[in-house]
Amino acid sequence: MARRNDHTSQQLSDKIIASAIEFLQHQPIRDLSLRALAKSVGYSAGTLINLFRNYNLLLLAVSGYTLDQIHQQLNDDVTKANKDNASQLIVSLALEYLQFASDHPYQWRQVFEHQLDSGLEINLIHQHKIDRLFCKVEPLLKQLAPQAIELDIIKASRTLWASVHGICLMSIEDKLFMPTQVTSEALIESLINHYLTSWVDNQTKESFYVN
Amino acid sequence: MARRNDHTSQQLSDKIIASAIEFLQHQPIRDLSLRALAKSVGYSAGTLINLFRNYNLLLLAVSGYTLDQIHQQLNDDVTKANKDNASQLIVSLALEYLQFASDHPYQWRQVFEHQLDSGLEINLIHQHKIDRLFCKVEPLLKQLAPQAIELDIIKASRTLWASVHGICLMSIEDKLFMPTQVTSEALIESLINHYLTSWVDNQTKESFYVN
DNA sequence: ATTCCTTATTGAACACTGTTTAAAATATAA
DNA sequence: TTATATTTTAAACAGTGTTCAATAAGGAAT
Numbered sequence: 001m002a003r004r005n006d007h008t009s010q011q012l013s014d015k016i017i018a019s020a021i022e023f024l025q026h027q028p029i030r031d032l033s034l035r036a037l038a039k040s041v042g043y044s045a046g047t048l049i050n051l052f053r054n055y056n057l058l059l060l061a062v063s064g065y066t067l068d069q070i071h072q073q074l075n076d077d078v079t080k081a082n083k084d085n086a087s088q089l090i091v092s093l094a095l096e097y098l099q100f101a102s103d104h105p106y107q108w109r110q111v112f113e114h115q116l117d118s119g120l121e122i123n124l125i126h127q128h129k130i131d132r133l134f135c136k137v138e139p140l141l142k143q144l145a146p147q148a149i150e151l152d153i154i155k156a157s158r159t160l161w162a163s164v165h166g167i168c169l170m171s172i173e174d175k176l177f178m179p180t181q182v183t184s185e186a187l188i189e190s191l192i193n194h195y196l197t198s199w200v201d202n203q204t205k206e207s208f209y210v211n
Numbered sequence: 212m213a214r215r216n217d218h219t220s221q222q223l224s225d226k227i228i229a230s231a232i233e234f235l236q237h238q239p240i241r242d243l244s245l246r247a248l249a250k251s252v253g254y255s256a257g258t259l260i261n262l263f264r265n266y267n268l269l270l271l272a273v274s275g276y277t278l279d280q281i282h283q284q285l286n287d288d289v290t291k292a293n294k295d296n297a298s299q300l301i302v303s304l305a306l307e308y309l310q311f312a313s314d315h316p317y318q319w320r321q322v323f324e325h326q327l328d329s330g331l332e333i334n335l336i337h338q339h340k341i342d343r344l345f346c347k348v349e350p351l352l353k354q355l356a357p358q359a360i361e362l363d364i365i366k367a368s369r370t371l372w373a374s375v376h377g378i379c380l381m382s383i384e385d386k387l388f389m390p391t392q393v394t395s396e397a398l399i400e401s402l403i404n405h406y407l408t409s410w411v412d413n414q415t416k417e418s419f420y421v422n
Numbered sequence: 423a424t425t426c427c428t429t430a431t432t433g434a435a436c437a438c439t440g441t442t443t444a445a446a447a448t449a450t451a452a
Numbered sequence: 453t454t455a456t457a458t459t460t461t462a463a464a465c466a467g468t469g470t471t472c473a474a475t476a477a478g479g480a481a482t
Contacts, residue, residue: 005448030326043461045461046462131386134386154390156401162387163374163402165377165381170369171373173323174338182365182366186366187373190366191370191406194408198409199405246467254432255433256469261430
C-alpha cells in the first residue's frame, strides 16, 4: 500500500506507546506482540518497525514512558509534602512507589523485566531514568544527616531504594507469604523507620562501627 | 521413529535440567529454546514435551532445581557457622545469597523471571520453595529477640529478605549506579546491621512506636 | 517363536513470533 | 506535469512452542 499521512510520526509513536500502556493495564507484556499492537493502532507491523527500528526498542520507549510517569508522580509527592520531616517524606515516597506498582503491576514489571541488549547508547538514557528514582532520596538523607560524607549518602540511598524495590517486587508477585494482617505497606514502613533510626543515630555520633 | 530406552525417564529429565542449567551459566534464558535444548541432549522437541507436558513446566523444573541448590547452600552455611552470633549469621546468609546471584546471574534470574501460569498445583511447590528461603531467618530473629511475637518475626523476616533480594537484583543488573568503592556486599551489611540494630532495640524495649 | 499390546520417539504440520525486502502509492518539489 | 522522496504494506523467511499420527522397539502372553 501507500502512504497515508493521517499522523505525523510523532503522533503515531505516541499513539503506539499509549496503546501498549493501555494493554499493560490488563495483561502482562509477554501476551503482547508486535503484530497485535500494530493492529490495535490500525497500522502494519512494518510501520512500527520503521518507527522504532525493532520491537525491543519499542518496548524500551514504553518502559521510558512509565519511568517518566513514576518520576513525575514522586515529584508531585515531594513538592506538596511537609518538608520538615525528611524521614516521613522518604516513607511517603516509598509508599507512592509501592502504590504505583500495585495499581499497575504489569506496567511496572515491564520496566524491570525488559532486557536491554548491551552496547546501545539509548540504554544509557534508560539507565539514567532508573538512576533518577534512586537518587531521589539523597537530598532527604542529607537533610537528616547534614554532616554525612557523600559516599555514605550514596550507600544509604541505594540500600534503601533497592530494598524498597525488592519489597514492591515480592509484593506484586505474591511471594511474601504473610498473614493478611501484615501488609506490604507495613514492611516498607518497618524497613525505612528502622534503617533510618540506626543510620541517623550512627551518622550523628560519627561512629565507625556500622556504616 | 521408535523407542530407544537408553535412559529411564527420570535419567532423561535430569539430563535435560542439567543441560539447561549448564546453558544458563553462559547465556540468559531468553536465548534458550525448546528445540535447542532438545538438540543438546540428543532428543526431539516432542520428547521433552512428553516428559514435562510443556516448555513452561520444564522451565519450572529448572527453576525448582536452582531453588533447591540455593536452599542447600544456605543450609550448609548455617550448620557450619558460629551459632552464638545470630545477627552475623543473617549477614552471612544474605552474602551467600548475593554470592550465588553474582556467580550465576542468568540462572538466578531465571527463577524469578519465570511467569507461572496461574491455577496449577505445581506452582504451590514452587512458591513453597521460595517461601523456604524467606523463612530461613525466622529462627535467627527469634534468637535475637526471644520475647518478640510471631507477627513481628514474620514482618521482620519478610522485610529483610525482600530487601536483600532487591539489592541482589539491582546488583546483578548493574542498576545501582555507585562508585566502585561501594560494593553490593557493603549495601547488604548496611541494610542488615542498621535494620537489626533498631529492630532488636525496639523489641527488647517492647516499644510500640516503631514496629 | 509368534502374536499382541503398550510405550517411547519422532517428523511433519500448525499457528504464531520479529524482521527483511521489494513493490506500490501518495506527498512534495522542480 | 514530471520527477523525486517518503510512507506504507504484503509477502517471504527463519524461528518459536505445541499437536498428532505414524513408527518401531520392549515386554507379555500364547
